[in-house]
Amino acid sequence: MAIRPIVKWGQPVLHAPASPVAQIDGAVASLLADMVDTMYAAPGIGLAAPQIGVALRVIVVDLSVGEDKKQLIKLINPELVSTEGEQRHEEGCLSVPGYGGSPVRPAHVTVKGLDLDGKERTYEGTELLARAFCHEIDHVDGLLFVDRLSPLKRDLLKRKLRKKAKSGDWEE
Numbered sequence: 001m002a003i004r005p006i007v008k009w010g011q012p013v014l015h016a017p018a019s020p021v022a023q024i025d026g027a028v029a030s031l032l033a034d035m036v037d038t039m040y041a042a043p044g045i046g047l048a049a050p051q052i053g054v055a056l057r058v059i060v061v062d063l064s065v066g067e068d069k070k071q072l073i074k075l076i077n078p079e080l081v082s083t084e085g086e087q088r089h090e091e092g093c094l095s096v097p098g099y100g101g102s103p104v105r106p107a108h109v110t111v112k113g114l115d116l117d118g119k120e121r122t123y124e125g126t127e128l129l130a131r132a133f134c135h136e137i138d139h140v141d142g143l144l145f146v147d148r149l150s151p152l153k154r155d156l157l158k159r160k161l162r163k164k165a166k167s168g169d170w171e172e
């Protein structure tokens with residue numbers, strides 16, 4: 001297990017769809033372990049594999065940031081099964097440090113994916129959990145919250161982010 005560097009906005013791995021995991025093996029298990037370590041160290045409530053430079057559809061979410069082991073969710077090949085309603089709250093992203101935005105998200109989501117044993121798992125989420133699922137599944141589709149803002153806000157933010165990415169001088 002290891003804490004891995006977090007890839008920042010502008011790196012191609014964050015902006016392209018990731019590949020499904022074809023075989024759940026030891027490499028996937030250690031990827032998940034590293035993701036959990038990295039998420040807790042950041043600290044954050046969610047992380048997707050592309051954020052540590054791995055173009056695979058793997059996400060972790062833990063609203064308790066390690067305080068409550070029962071809240072840790074690890075999903076391989078996650079997908080949104082259904083969504084309902086709308087909500088809009090400020091979101092941040094470990095790959096976009098120092099910036100935030102309020103994309104529209106579903107109020108309620110049902111998500112499914114595989115666990116490390118290859119067993120299908122289904123989760124339901126509302127409020128923050130729904131937003132976290134959507135945010136992380138967006139990551140494996142190559143989308144960041146920035147891409148979900150209104151065109152005006154998105155362009156404004158992207159202009160700032162391009163400068164940051166060029167300088168490499170991200171706030172941590």
Ligand SMILES: [Zn+2]
Binds near residue numbers: 093094095135139
């Ligand atoms: Zn993020």
